[in-house]
């Protein structure tokens with residue numbers, strides 16, 4: 001049974017005005033072409049969860065590409081890209097950064113799904129039936145006069161209220177094992193719970209190892225999205241409880257010791273986010289370093305392979321990690337001078353710096369990383385290459401040595417002014433007759 005309910009006012013409250021008028025106009029355009037258009041999926045779900053989501057998905061009963069083209073004709077500022085093969089299109093709105101995907105629901109396009117009991121479905125309903133979870137099957141009519149009419153064929157609204165992640169049918173995870181990871185992501189992101197029956201189906205997927213046919217590419221996609229979640233560590237803990245970590249590597253463990261490192265990484269990431277609002281790091285990479293930290297080198301190679309990393313990428317990752325650990329050990333040996341901190345950290349990517357910060361067990365070493373990121377990283381001498389030329393030095397490898405020396409002197413408070421820099425250069429780098 002379909003519950004009909006108009007959610008125009010909820011949309012009006014939650015969506016920016018320009019998005020509302022875009023959707024209304026889309027309904028009109030669809031109507032004029034003899035199509036029906038619906039807003040579907042995650043953005044509808046998130047209206048009810050009061051979570052901002054401007055990744056809009058529109059399903060058109062009719063011809064999605066023709067619809068998108070027509071809309072694009074009326075709005076030259078909107079970029080339309082069509083994908084003939086899938087009968088889909090993407091609209092990018094230059095000003096607002098809004099992105100909208102259009103899909104086509106056409107009955108004759110579907111092989112009837114294995115688990116589908118009845119065949120008499122509208123094309124929209126069939127499109128929704130093939131989706132992952134009930135909470136993602138809500139649709140809103142865009143055509144006038146019923147703009148804002150909610151179509152809830154599969155009790156999605158009930159499951160949102162019950163905070164339950166439930167699959168549409170028993171073969172869902174067999175058809176697409178990546179959905180298991182999506183279930184965990186949604187559960188942790190929204191504070192939901194995977195339904196009882198659905199959890200049973202997850203266990204079944206583990207039992208029959210449905211994941212073995214997942215390509216490294218797809219697995220990496222899921223892995224990365226999971227580790228980009230705000231509650232990534234909770235996702236990993238849930239994967240462990242569901243006995244799913246083996247999918248990535250059979251030696252992956254998440255016991256107290258391993259959890260501690262991940263939680264320290266979480267803290268380091270939160271610190272970084274608050275301290276550098278305009279700089280982002282690859283969160284997934286930071287957690288990847290933590291998750292793979294306890295593995296033996298061969299285990300890390302195997303994990304990288306399973307995730308589709310090339311030989312070169314794996315080796316580079318391993319080298320970078322070793323460099324970071326070496327720096328960490330030096331930072332931990334005894335309290336380092338500012339210049340030592342600088343030269344140990346400045347060639348490392350921020351993700352590896354955060355790894356050092358989290359993994360170090362001496363407080364001063366953690367502090368050294370934060371000090372580096374907050375201030376030391378930006379310290380430069382006042383003199384530059386041109387100044388050295390003006391002093392009569394000839395450009396070459398010597399320049400880097402002099403400038404590094406000046407940076408160190410600045411960092412350690414050995415020089416405070418430009419004059420002092422100049423004197424230090426003349427004293428420590430006496431010019432030979434040829435200027436070198």
Ligand code: CTP
Nearest residue numbers: 041042043055130131132133136137176178179
């Ligand atoms: N979908 C699916 N099976 C998948 C991936 C996606 O059925 N393996 C469906 C879902 O119903 C989803 C829609 O395709 O609503 C769009 O997918 P995506 O954009 O990944 O979903 P969102 O719900 O927007 O999730 P996220 O916020 O993580 O992007």
